[in-house]
Amino acid sequence: MTTKLRIVPLGGLGEIGKNMTVIEYDDEILIIDAGIMFPESDMLGIDIIIPDFTYLLDKKDKIKAVLVTHGHEDHIGALPHLMEQIHAPIYATPLTAGLIEVKLRQPRSSQAIEIIEFQAGDVLQIGLFTVEPFHVAHSIPDCVGFGITTPVGLIVHTGDYKFDHTPADSWPPDFAKLAEFSSRGVLALLADSTNADRAGWTPSEMVVLDAFDDLFREAPGRIIIATFASLISRIQQAADLAQKYGRKLAITGRSMRENAKMARRLGYLDIPDYLIIELEDAVRLPKKEVVIMATGSQGEPSAVMGRLARGRHRNLSIEEGDTVVFSAYPIPGNEETVFRTINQLFRRGANVLYERIAPVHVSGHASQEEMKLMINLVRPTFLIPIHGELRHLKRHAVLGRELGIAAEHIAVVENGTPLELDGESLDILPRLPGGYVFVDGASVGEIGWPVVRDRERLSQSGVVFAVVATNSQKQVIGRPEIISRGFVNPNESDDLLHGAAEAIVRAAEVYANSTSPLNEAIEDALSRYLYAETGRRPLVHVVVK
């Protein structure tokens, strides 16, 4: 028997997380998660990034299931795109299924997609794979990892996890199941690496509850809490404290309202009706009787907190005495925007609490000591760090070696690099071509790096267009029309544009080079002139009529 188990992490930028994993044996494939990534700062104008599904396109018939670990965007956000390409049922816990349903209701997904619910602890037979979801703690309820028994052995995929003994939903991770896997013998552990550079143990969600309790007791006026729209457990904590301290709760921001509604319907949010009010009513209540949960914890300008910070919210404005809480870490790359938003809120008179000055958020991911515990609980033959930038994967590998896993039994690979396992060895195959797909407006995959690089250049120095009329002798007729955007202040650049027009006329006069077209010769001359005058290099395009 020469067939090996193939594991293909897909869907990142190499360095940013692993949002999708393909498990393949013979002609059966399982997919774990299908998430989006957020663009890096140099991916100008790109809305989101999705995994490149090319690897799966000629294997569609083999795909037996899409298993989902939990309902965060970086794990379910690409499902609408994936499910346009493949036909397979989605397996998820009830809350995750609810979040997926909210997501798939988007107009893009017109096909009927089968969603099969399971509970942590179930045993699912899917083709030749036996899939055993086990409960883990994270920053959203109803999260699982998967034990998957394959023909070559048992592999364990942690999903996103931390070992929180006192999670917000009082449902600690399933240590017993991990130990039981270990007793059966685990071939490979695929484990979350997000916090591999954080020493110690991630604080429990309980810490946040304590900080919130202080806050609710002492806040002199309204409390406005920004967090992720999917952070159901934080909404529950706020609701419990609202009840305790005699406040009413308003939830604002479309995505958070939808998620809360679904979570209440499914029983994952336990909030009595009388406690919840509309924002319009909240602004009329005494300030000491109000809590508002809002989106915009990443400083997104169009989310609730971004609009409040700029004084652009329709129903609500920040006032002296308000206490605003950022109950989220800035996602890397968002720090500046988040802190700017915080400064703007201070400027409007709010007192602003954020993670640096009060424990109003904790990470949902395991730190180093928890990662070691996971490895020692599961005792895998092979360790495959997933879900992290390369620096995290490398660090996770160091931890694995410290615990006695041989270096050649640890695979630090980036997305798109297939691994093959038999019972004894782990092979790293050459990286697949492609990588990830840009989504920009209605376009999925049509925009690539050349367009983004043009945007980069436009963003640095703008663009100058010139329309030059010539006669049949290629002499310039009249004054060239020059238009610039993002280059100079139009009201202060008369001299510059006058000089530019002269440079164009001169370039046409000396034009004698039949190997390049007249418009290119003029573009060269115009670019040189503009650089000499301003020290900047706008995109220059010349049309000769």
Added chain:
Amino acid sequence: MTTKLRIVPLGGLGEIGKNMTVIEYDDEILIIDAGIMFPESDMLGIDIIIPDFTYLLDKKDKIKAVLVTHGHEDHIGALPHLMEQIHAPIYATPLTAGLIEVKLRQPRSSQAIEIIEFQAGDVLQIGLFTVEPFHVAHSIPDCVGFGITTPVGLIVHTGDYKFDHTPADSWPPDFAKLAEFSSRGVLALLADSTNADRAGWTPSEMVVLDAFDDLFREAPGRIIIATFASLISRIQQAADLAQKYGRKLAITGRSMRENAKMARRLGYLDIPDYLIIELEDAVRLPKKEVVIMATGSQGEPSAVMGRLARGRHRNLSIEEGDTVVFSAYPIPGNEETVFRTINQLFRRGANVLYERIAPVHVSGHASQEEMKLMINLVRPTFLIPIHGELRHLKRHAVLGRELGIAAEHIAVVENGTPLELDGESLDILPRLPGGYVFVDGASVGEIGWPVVRDRERLSQSGVVFAVVATNSQKQVIGRPEIISRGFVNPNESDDLLHGAAEAIVRAAEVYANSTSPLNEAIEDALSRYLYAETGRRPLVHVVVK
């Protein structure tokens, strides 16, 4: 006597630091520092930001001196611009003076500028002000704060400081002087707020030395250390350890080489000649015998570390076994770029150490307990938090109130807001117009927000230009010429551009509205067409010939 002492913090974005302070009494003015700020991520294409000097322009004759606290860019970087506008001597300690000289050698500063050196502990009589520089510890040697005796009382400006008992240059801060000021009675304390949201006490530079010692002892091959070009003390630490462990030191990156040369000349860097080698020689030595100090700790693509990360350095390439150290914190907004650079270096086989995984850098600014010590040592009547974002200033004010300073004796103001002090009260005046000035290429102040906003839009969706030829009846002749940049992939957009041309012709056909020009009517129609087809809104400009 009605004259009050006026203090004007100048030169930030409101929220980003205070890079310049004006002290004014009657017709005498002192300026403290003149630094640059780095642009925020939405200030596209802007190179640096300098303070707006407008306030000073009609008071040039009153300016008696520019006092400089230390040689970092955010304190001296705007001097070349300031000294073009005013005539006054610059006062600085020898190392700071050396760094200013390096800076002023830029071609922009053609005038002869007088630089007067002083030592911490000197007493300078400047007009009616008695200026007493006192030594503070920070992340560059030869730093001072200033005690300034004015007609209304003694004010103390800390500069950037921390209370490091074991600084790299073994010169601890001058506690005695601060206590002595206190015994004389301090009217106002202007104090560094950078780390106001950090609890505790900033670790000493000694911690870094210990971490570096471990690193030098254990690194299996070359050591490459990235830090700020001005971090003289880190260069000294690396040199000392190079000597201890039998390595040679190469310094690379233009700005770091210039600074190191000047600091050695002035005696602030004590490195024997035989220890220093050129990079060209370093690459030929056994790897265990080499340390390289380099620029690029912020992930700047054109600095040494950025080029190494992308494999684009002329003389040096990263190899398996190299240990790379980022001995700097990412400046807020740079996190993503720094971490991307770190990932790239890992990908090339280096082991990379950074602050998260080893104490290879410490902040140069006081944390909360040090800030409290400063307040209690100086015991000022008024507290004016400076040098920080608004969130830091607010937090600093909280600390001041906790120590018993009355709320009305603390002024949290943003740049451009003048304060007036007599012996008894502190008034906050209305904010000055203006704020800060963009420098972009050779242009200083000509580029404002309208241009930057155009760049923002260009960066999101690019630009579409169309040239439409019409006859005298305003009918379109021939096919409109359409050019796009940063909008669509030109090879995959034939259908779209064909449709766009049709939309233009249709718009011209139905054009009947003499209140707006034909080109605007076409722009509207073209924008609508493109949005309907792509969901994106490029800048659209139409020229009708």
